[in-house]
Amino acid sequence: MTALTDLFAFQKETEALAQIAGRLGWDQETMMPRGAAAQRGEEMAAIESILHARRTDPRIGAWLAEAGEESPSQVDAAQLRHITRSYERASRVPADLASELARVTSVAQGQWAEARAKDDFASFAPVLERVVALRQQEGQALADGGDTYDALMDDYEPGATAGQLESMFAEMRPRLVELRGKVLDKPAPAGVSGTFSDADQMAFTAKLALTFGYDLSRGRIDKAVHPFSSGSGSDVRITTRTNPDDPFNCFYSTIHEVGHACYEQNIDAGYALTPLGAGVSMGVHESQSRIYENQIGRSRAFTGWMYDEMKAVFGDIGVDSADAFYAAVNRVQKDFIRTEADELQYNLHIMMRFDLERALISGDLPVTDLEQAWNTRFKQDFGYDVPKASLGCLQDVHWSVGLFGYFATYSLGNVYAGCLAQALRADVPDLDSHLAAGNTAPATQWLRDNVQRHGGLYAPREVIGMACGAAPTAGPLLDYIEEKFSDLYQL
Amino acid sequence: MTALTDLFAFQKETEALAQIAGRLGWDQETMMPRGAAAQRGEEMAAIESILHARRTDPRIGAWLAEAGEESPSQVDAAQLRHITRSYERASRVPADLASELARVTSVAQGQWAEARAKDDFASFAPVLERVVALRQQEGQALADGGDTYDALMDDYEPGATAGQLESMFAEMRPRLVELRGKVLDKPAPAGVSGTFSDADQMAFTAKLALTFGYDLSRGRIDKAVHPFSSGSGSDVRITTRTNPDDPFNCFYSTIHEVGHACYEQNIDAGYALTPLGAGVSMGVHESQSRIYENQIGRSRAFTGWMYDEMKAVFGDIGVDSADAFYAAVNRVQKDFIRTEADELQYNLHIMMRFDLERALISGDLPVTDLEQAWNTRFKQDFGYDVPKASLGCLQDVHWSVGLFGYFATYSLGNVYAGCLAQALRADVPDLDSHLAAGNTAPATQWLRDNVQRHGGLYAPREVIGMACGAAPTAGPLLDYIEEKFSDLYQL
Incomplete structure (x- = not known):
């Protein structure tokens, strides 16, 4: 069971890092001093880049291939289902696209807030166009020939x-x-x-x-x-x-x-x-x-x-x-x-x-x-x-x-x-x-x-x-x- | 200047992750629910393990070797001095020893708090012995033939x-x-x-x-x-x-x-x-x-x-x-x-x-x-x-x-x-x-x-x-x- 053990240990560390990223998000909305926003952007980018690298780490593919020869318990089988799905989806999205999406959406969120405060959709439209274009690309990559919108929805409701x-x-x-x-x-x-x-x-x-x-x-x-x-x-x-x-x-x-x-x-x-x-x-x-x-x-x-x-x-x-x-x-x-x-x-x-x-x-x-x-x-x-x-x-x-x-x-x-x-x-x-x-x-x-x-x-x-x-x-x-x-x- | 650029970009991400680890420490002492301690231990271990891997990443050695042929500005020279020092020190400590120290000191801190509350040094002595032994080993590794205590002090006061x-x-x-x-x-x-x-x-x-x-x-x-x-x-x-x-x-x-x-x-x-x-x-x-x-x-x-x-x-x-x-x-x-x-x-x-x-x-x-x-x-x-x-x-x-x-x-x-x-x-x-x-x-x-x-x-x-x-x-x-x-x- 070495492959399963290694895979699960790796996954646990990834989940722990994802919890940390979530806690940073909480901190940002509740505790963070207002002058810390730019630095926080760098911090979030750093941990998201670590998470993306881990989610697409080729060792996951190798462990999964090896683990496929075992007969796992119901719980382990469910774990493997999630890990496989996440690995396949993450691997379909080019790293450049993932980081561009992270960068653009982080900017777009600020522009949305400003546009909303001014009731000015026109000032928000250009960056939203960019977000839509990137998500279309991502959806196509994820869909792998299937429906783009369904592929996007699958992230939230498998x-x-x-x-x-x-x-x-x-x-x-x-x-x-x-x-x-x-x-x-x-x-x-x-x-x-x-x-x-x-x-x-x-x-x-x-x-x-x-x-x-x-x-x-x-x-x-x-x-x-x-x-x-x-x-x-x-x-x-x-x-x-x-x-x-x-x-x-x-x-x-x-x-x-x-x-x-x-x-x-x-x-x-x-x-x-x-x-x-x-x-x-x-x-x-x-x-x-x-x-x-x-x-x-x-x-x-x-x-x-x-x-x-x-x-x-x-x-x-x-x-x-x-x-x-x-x-x-x-x-x-x-x-x-x-x-x-x-x-x-x-x-x-x-x-x-x-x-x-x-x-x-x-x-x-x-x-x-x-x-x-x-x-x-x-x-x-x-x-x-x-x-x-x-x-x-x-x-x-x-x-x-x-x-x-x-x-x-x-x-x-x-x-x-x-x-x-x-x-x-x-x-x-x-x-x-x-x-x-x-x-x-x-x-x-x-x-x-x-x-x-x-x-x-x-x-x-x-x-x-x-x-x-x-x-x-x-x-x-x-x-x-x-x-x-x-x-x-x-x- | 590619080596310097790559090295500094890598270092910046490491520094951002170190800030995140620090913020988790802050959260732990101020905001964290008391029932979250064990999970937080896993989270801290995960990010510390990422940080240790980055601080000893062999690419740093390669970048430093390549950058050594440049003539950096005063500021860049100071950056390189810090990076070199940190890389050399981190590389001298075996990963096993580093993670054992992290594990033992995390346990020891809890035991110290309990012993202090009971005024009972004897119950704390065994784990302190283990901490001392591990730090002796680390100090010897860091000292590389020099004085063990000076090598430890160098972490805090170079x-x-x-x-x-x-x-x-x-x-x-x-x-x-x-x-x-x-x-x-x-x-x-x-x-x-x-x-x-x-x-x-x-x-x-x-x-x-x-x-x-x-x-x-x-x-x-x-x-x-x-x-x-x-x-x-x-x-x-x-x-x-x-x-x-x-x-x-x-x-x-x-x-x-x-x-x-x-x-x-x-x-x-x-x-x-x-x-x-x-x-x-x-x-x-x-x-x-x-x-x-x-x-x-x-x-x-x-x-x-x-x-x-x-x-x-x-x-x-x-x-x-x-x-x-x-x-x-x-x-x-x-x-x-x-x-x-x-x-x-x-x-x-x-x-x-x-x-x-x-x-x-x-x-x-x-x-x-x-x-x-x-x-x-x-x-x-x-x-x-x-x-x-x-x-x-x-x-x-x-x-x-x-x-x-x-x-x-x-x-x-x-x-x-x-x-x-x-x-x-x-x-x-x-x-x-x-x-x-x-x-x-x-x-x-x-x-x-x-x-x-x-x-x-x-x-x-x-x-x-x-x-x-x-x-x-x-x-x-x-x-x-x-x-x-x-x-x-x-x-």
């Missing part, structure tokens, strides 16, 4: 194809559009109002994180401009932000990130610093963040508990019953921003981005026409005009850093969360009585046992299918959304 | 020898011992007392850091159990700690770390991520931290300003005049702990460690006899008994992590600071009038121009000699201490 997603979206769109029409015809419920100090929000958010099972002995909560979770194994950190007028922004982004973080924290400890020791795909990751945030965190039962807790901390919060609180948490509004969208409209934002980015990658949509195309499509899908680029095609960072093929995983996550929630409620029929008492353990334990602990052992659709007893489809999510909002808006 | 330090200490000891006798015969001045909240101490310490020129746009201040500074170039962070009964612990450790940090921050920006871009030796580093802390921060003029500032923030601080405050800041007491020692006694602590560790490395002192030898020597040097190991031979972390040859650099730093302070006062005759107004700029600017900006361009004694116009000796430090404490204690 095995998913644009065709599958098209069918899924085709099933979702009419039901969501119809429901939205009915809901927006009704008067909007009131939001909360009151005094929500930064310190009180942070204390409450920490309480929520613990309530959802986040292990602070292996994590921490800090503030960042855009909330994220970061790290695997025994060092999984989350960030949040506070807004004095909107405590839900803080609380629900915390619950969302806790979903991601608990997935990482609850993976079998034996997989630490191996390819199995991290969430298996972005879609499955998002299923955990979404089910924590929405099906659990925004449920009538849980918000009932949260209403009392918030009143105890913040006093008068401007709504006078648990029902009104539940309505405030779930209110559906005309808006422009994906990250702030309610459960009903969120996936409509994704469908738009999915179509637009496929057109960018295929070349059917020139980058210079993106703003126009976005605004036209938004009007068509949402019925009102985008007033400025920061509320339109400049709202998301993704494309600036080359994340084409990523957006659809958010909807996949929602769909998976819909399936998991259905199975969870079948297995734990008295779930609401626990949630109403602020006890999420029956839900989080079920997710841990059925999804989280497996890490990368199974393929994405496989682990969801095993947890639910059936292949995932959009049906359960759509049924759940229709039921929830029909009830809320008395349709 | 060019320094035990012989030089012996002479230096021989000059210092009688004058310090005589002065201490006179001072301890006098009544001890009162200390400060009052209410020193954590938040107020942290706010005041940040003000002090800014007063001494620390650039917070390229640094930050956090709390740690043991204060330290970390990083080079544009990301140089410091830590401090608070004790409700002893605000000076916080304030003077901050000023000390700011001295280290300003040295790093003020190095010529063109040297960033090169061997010249960091402090040239531990002794020169300590000269900066000490002159900030002592000759400036504990001066009568500066403490006069600080007295008013402290009263404004903390109200009644238990001393009723600037003179009494000055006496409190500088009071000499019988104590056991090096890090809390006053300027008069500090170097006597170092002399003890210097002699004991040389005996450990030569083998004259078996590790099992260390506690006994420490206690005997302490009684002899200080005149009273050590009551427990945490106040004796277990007080410092250094030996557990293999830092033999390091302690003497603290005294070298004090001696260098003495020389620099003398030269500074000659160049800036009205220094005290500035310090009395809380303006340290004339002093810090002088240090920046004469020492800090050079980074690694000159050898340690060379840069101090250039700044002072004469080779460094212990005389100025001793004169300064005698004058200061004779005045304070009216001898």
Whole structure:
């Protein structure tokens, strides 16, 4: 077993270095002095160059060839599957292209932020053109004759194809559009109002994180401009932000990130610093963040508990019953921003981005026409005009850093969360009585046992299918959304 | 110039990776969740192994050989001097020995902390024996036939020898011992007392850091159990700690770390991520931290300003005049702990460690006899008994992590600071009038121009000699201490 042993030892060191790179990213968003940005760029480039060299190290090919003659255990076979896939993909991308992509996207991200601040898409277009061109090249190299966009998507959701997603979206769109029409015809419920100090929000958010099972002995909560979770194994950190007028922004982004973080924290400890020791795909990751945030965190039962807790901390919060609180948490509004969208409209934002980015990658949509195309499509899908680029095609960072093929995983996550929630409620029929008492353990334990602990052992659709007893489809999510909002808006 | 270009590019990446390793160390002491320690060990091992491989990469030898035929500029020649030295030293140490040392010292540090908490030297002795044995081996490999201890010391203070330090200490000891006798015969001045909240101490310490020129746009201040500074170039962070009964612990450790940090921050920006871009030796580093802390921060003029500032923030601080405050800041007491020692006694602590560790490395002192030898020597040097190991031979972390040859650099730093302070006062005759107004700029600017900006361009004694116009000796430090404490204690 020498080849396997050597390969796994090499891989473990690579995973440890990847954790370090991730921690540097965390530091950059939370702790780094602002004057350190240029030096940090050099540091990130150095470790990324080491990682790229390791991921394409020809010794991996030799070890894999030798290991192919062994009969590995189920776990080792899964490890080998991940290592083989990563090695083959990394080896297909020329080193020059990889480093050019790293360089250009790092510049593009800064230019995107500047352009967004000025609502000036034209100043961002040239660098975005360069990013698209490089990702097209990379996609072609990865596809090796297959579909370029699918090859890019495979980085985030192994095995998913644009065709599958098209069918899924085709099933979702009419039901969501119809429901939205009915809901927006009704008067909007009131939001909360009151005094929500930064310190009180942070204390409450920490309480929520613990309530959802986040292990602070292996994590921490800090503030960042855009909330994220970061790290695997025994060092999984989350960030949040506070807004004095909107405590839900803080609380629900915390619950969302806790979903991601608990997935990482609850993976079998034996997989630490191996390819199995991290969430298996972005879609499955998002299923955990979404089910924590929405099906659990925004449920009538849980918000009932949260209403009392918030009143105890913040006093008068401007709504006078648990029902009104539940309505405030779930209110559906005309808006422009994906990250702030309610459960009903969120996936409509994704469908738009999915179509637009496929057109960018295929070349059917020139980058210079993106703003126009976005605004036209938004009007068509949402019925009102985008007033400025920061509320339109400049709202998301993704494309600036080359994340084409990523957006659809958010909807996949929602769909998976819909399936998991259905199975969870079948297995734990008295779930609401626990949630109403602020006890999420029956839900989080079920997710841990059925999804989280497996890490990368199974393929994405496989682990969801095993947890639910059936292949995932959009049906359960759509049924759940229709039921929830029909009830809320008395349709 | 291809060899030089390639060598410098390779070196820059190595320096960037070394900065990352340093930042991980910072994270470990300030931010890391306690449950992440084991995983962090793997991460540190991975990056240290990359660094070791790069420092001994045979391509460096080839580039150096080729570059030897060029005529480099003064700066490039200095870069080559550092790279050659580092490559030759790293190449002399077998990889097995290097990794065994890393492994054992990481374990030993934990065992030291446990032993110290229990005042139980015997439980620490076995692992310390192993550390000593490994460092003996390493020292022999590095010495290449020369003196083992000198070879170890060369890591921290290039060019320094035990012989030089012996002479230096021989000059210092009688004058310090005589002065201490006179001072301890006098009544001890009162200390400060009052209410020193954590938040107020942290706010005041940040003000002090800014007063001494620390650039917070390229640094930050956090709390740690043991204060330290970390990083080079544009990301140089410091830590401090608070004790409700002893605000000076916080304030003077901050000023000390700011001295280290300003040295790093003020190095010529063109040297960033090169061997010249960091402090040239531990002794020169300590000269900066000490002159900030002592000759400036504990001066009568500066403490006069600080007295008013402290009263404004903390109200009644238990001393009723600037003179009494000055006496409190500088009071000499019988104590056991090096890090809390006053300027008069500090170097006597170092002399003890210097002699004991040389005996450990030569083998004259078996590790099992260390506690006994420490206690005997302490009684002899200080005149009273050590009551427990945490106040004796277990007080410092250094030996557990293999830092033999390091302690003497603290005294070298004090001696260098003495020389620099003398030269500074000659160049800036009205220094005290500035310090009395809380303006340290004339002093810090002088240090920046004469020492800090050079980074690694000159050898340690060379840069101090250039700044002072004469080779460094212990005389100025001793004169300064005698004058200061004779005045304070009216001898």
